[in-house]
Amino acid sequence: MKKVVLWTLAGISLLSSCGETGESPGPLEEPHRPRYHFTPPAHWMNDPNGMYYQDGEYHLHYQYYPDSTVWGPMHWGHAVSSDLIRWEHLPVSLYPDSLGYIFSGSAVVDYDNTSGFGQEDTPPVVAAFTHHDPEGERAGRSDFQNQSLAYSLDNGRTWTKYSGNPVLRNDTGIRDFRDPKIVWHGQSEKWIMALAVYDRVRFYGSDNLKDWAYLSEFGIPGDTRLWECPDLFPMRIPGQQEEKWVLLVSIQQQGPNGGTGTSYFIGDFDGTRFTADPQEQQWLDYGADNYAFVTWDNAPVGWGRRLGIGWMSNWQYAQQVPTEKWRSAMTLPRVLELVQEDSSYVLAAQPVPSVTGLRRSGFALPGRISGFQSIQGDFRPSRCELEFRVDLEATTAKAFGFTLKNTKGNRLEIRMDPRTNTLVVDRTESGPKGFSDAFFEGPHRAPLHLEGGSVDLRVFLDVSSIEIFANGGRLNFTDIFFPEEPFDTLEFWAEDGELVLSEGQVHALSTSWEEAP
Numbered sequence: 001m002k003k004v005v006l007w008t009l010a011g012i013s014l015l016s017s018c019g020e021t022g023e024s025p026g027p028l029e030e031p032h033r034p035r036y037h038f039t040p041p042a043h044w045m046n047d048p049n050g051m052y053y054q055d056g057e058y059h060l061h062y063q064y065y066p067d068s069t070v071w072g073p074m075h076w077g078h079a080v081s082s083d084l085i086r087w088e089h090l091p092v093s094l095y096p097d098s099l100g101y102i103f104s105g106s107a108v109v110d111y112d113n114t115s116g117f118g119q120e121d122t123p124p125v126v127a128a129f130t131h132h133d134p135e136g137e138r139a140g141r142s143d144f145q146n147q148s149l150a151y152s153l154d155n156g157r158t159w160t161k162y163s164g165n166p167v168l169r170n171d172t173g174i175r176d177f178r179d180p181k182i183v184w185h186g187q188s189e190k191w192i193m194a195l196a197v198y199d200r201v202r203f204y205g206s207d208n209l210k211d212w213a214y215l216s217e218f219g220i221p222g223d224t225r226l227w228e229c230p231d232l233f234p235m236r237i238p239g240q241q242e243e244k245w246v247l248l249v250s251i252q253q254q255g256p257n258g259g260t261g262t263s264y265f266i267g268d269f270d271g272t273r274f275t276a277d278p279q280e281q282q283w284l285d286y287g288a289d290n291y292a293f294v295t296w297d298n299a300p301v302g303w304g305r306r307l308g309i310g311w312m313s314n315w316q317y318a319q320q321v322p323t324e325k326w327r328s329a330m331t332l333p334r335v336l337e338l339v340q341e342d343s344s345y346v347l348a349a350q351p352v353p354s355v356t357g358l359r360r361s362g363f364a365l366p367g368r369i370s371g372f373q374s375i376q377g378d379f380r381p382s383r384c385e386l387e388f389r390v391d392l393e394a395t396t397a398k399a400f401g402f403t404l405k406n407t408k409g410n411r412l413e414i415r416m417d418p419r420t421n422t423l424v425v426d427r428t429e430s431g432p433k434g435f436s437d438a439f440f441e442g443p444h445r446a447p448l449h450l451e452g453g454s455v456d457l458r459v460f461l462d463v464s465s466i467e468i469f470a471n472g473g474r475l476n477f478t479d480i481f482f483p484e485e486p487f488d489t490l491e492f493w494a495e496d497g498e499l500v501l502s503e504g505q506v507h508a509l510s511t512s513w514e515e516a517p
């Protein structure tokens, strides 16, 4: 029997047995387990929660049910990383209690000890989360979701729930009242909480994180329910000192390619009220699988930028996807920037720079492609980065793209069509069907400007996911897929003409695990 040492788990090393003995496979042998994306050691995960940076460590909490691979009584799972790629799993931070399950929320480093939870020279980290009382919900009450606090004085290794919980009771009569995101508002010197309340965000203010006063609410016309997991943060207008505020909101329906998705508004926040710029609600990611994207508190990514991560799944099928021991991965951590387009702004996101540390051997893609061209080299198509720029002036093909294949006949096709200015990701034949109809609806489409000049793409493949960052990160596209065996063929192609790449690289990627094939 071969033993493989996996991630270090809070002092425990996970030993997995593989192969010959007929024992159940360890995580390394699990068919769809990503090799450099964050996944829970086992069992169910959804939203990222309580993310903050302190003393060289990025903390990531997540909605976790440690007893099953489907959603259940929620805990906060926990991991830390110094580079956002290699994660160390820590014990569960927050367990359900008499006030309910521990739903989504955020965490802040309370440098000035405004909460009084700290001690001399030890500022507390304060987490805010929703206590969800399942009995109250079953009884048909409207006040079963309330906001509570917990704090840590030892770099997040232990957490104490505040004895005065809940700190914000639901007095709205509206049942959906959850996912507190706290941010410091420097100008008015107070904490702001953004809270998802059915089809809007309500804002509350506090001096001490314990006493909250209602400030205002923000919503848009029409049936846009259900709003979840808001985030509010300042960003810098490129090249200027002035700031704009971004309000992220995850939406339970009518995502850009069906089901759930993360959207955003750009506007201003004056310490009381958020006012959106005239442009409409926009999608942070056009793929089907980036939900509940929220950002880190205190991350050292430069003023005006923001570091965040999303849950790489979709409530339409998250609980049915064909993984056995674990369910769901996170997206790559991404750095958000504000970009000006005409007179308005959009968010651009790129993977965190440390992801380049995974690069191993690299080689050039062909400069000119017509018909089909299989890409051969020292890399696995199932775990690589593609980086290329399409010369749109010189390209004569009516459509072009690349396809991943395996010997089982599964395929994932990425197609760009200058006639319609679209990026199309087709996972309809990406693996065995049957676990969900919604998963195989498609193909998925996104607007991508493909006329004149050039367009740049960075593509990350990791066993069961694809993330595309196009046009300077202005277009993000994240989809998951579950082939019968890993994709082992990568083919670029051009239809009716030639595809011309002015730059093109394939990077083999290593894994963020301590040891892995």
Ligand code: FRU
Residues within 6 Å of the ligand: 046, 047, 063, 074, 103, 104, 130, 178, 179, 228, 229, 292
């Ligand atoms: C979003 C969400 C949150 C809630 C959590 C429960 O995916 O529905 O609104 O707090 O999941 O797990």
